[in-house]
Amino acid sequence: xxxxxxxxxxxxxxxxxxxxxxxxxxxxxxxxxxxxxxxxxxxxxxxxxxxxxxxxxxxxxxxxxxxxxxxxxxxxxxxxxxxxxxxxxxxxxxxxxxxxxxxxxxxxxxxxxxxx
Amino acid sequence: xxxxxxxxxxxxxxxxxxxxxxxxxxxxxxxxxxxxxxxxxxxxxxxxxxxxxxxxxxxxxxxxxxxxxxxxxxxxxxxxxxxxxxxxxxxxxxxxxxxxxxxxxxxxxx
Numbered sequence: 001x002x003x004x005x006x007x008x009x010x011x012x013x014x015x016x017x018x019x020x021x022x023x024x025x026x027x028x029x030x031x032x033x034x035x036x037x038x039x040x041x042x043x044x045x046x047x048x049x050x051x052x053x054x055x056x057x058x059x060x061x062x063x064x065x066x067x068x069x070x071x072x073x074x075x076x077x078x079x080x081x082x083x084x085x086x087x088x089x090x091x092x093x094x095x096x097x098x099x100x101x102x103x104x105x106x107x108x109x110x111x112x113x114x115x116x
Numbered sequence: 117x118x119x120x121x122x123x124x125x126x127x128x129x130x131x132x133x134x135x136x137x138x139x140x141x142x143x144x145x146x147x148x149x150x151x152x153x154x155x156x157x158x159x160x161x162x163x164x165x166x167x168x169x170x171x172x173x174x175x176x177x178x179x180x181x182x183x184x185x186x187x188x189x190x191x192x193x194x195x196x197x198x199x200x201x202x203x204x205x206x207x208x209x210x211x212x213x214x215x216x217x218x219x220x221x222x223x224x225x226x
Contacts, residue, residue, distance in 0.1 A: 045214075103214065
């Protein structure tokens, strides 16, 4: 099992360029998430999905779009990159659990994005 | 004010010390309380979780939740250099939309 994988690992963009980050999981998880991690800010939820074909906004969705056409994949798009989107992006997945069991999220290795 | 507050550190301790990491929160509806560990340039991994109040122990790690004070703690006994990492507290209302603290960087010196 590869767990959660992210592509690419690193990327440098110029302001205004677009790109798509790909997340794939092989654990048959229902839920998938995109976070950004910035110094002093912790992990902030961008968008999430509770199943194939569904997406929802998280805490910081502006400037990002997502799609979940297949259960195992969750794509994060930046239509017009800005320097404020320089960050480390993490994808995570989890599954529905019994009520008293916490949602254990499995994280990918991250994508380091720099926008110049 | 952030929903979850966590001192970013860094915290530096000698090997064998007892480490105490803490978070405070403002949302009284949180029911699930978690601690994630994140090594440098890696994704976070779940370390401990507690549902509602109380204590939970796993080896050298103990997690405590005090809902009346809106305060959670993680204790590490007999700390090891391999415990050097960033520790993120996390909590949620529903069990899947999780709010993370900023993380505390811990260094354990050999």
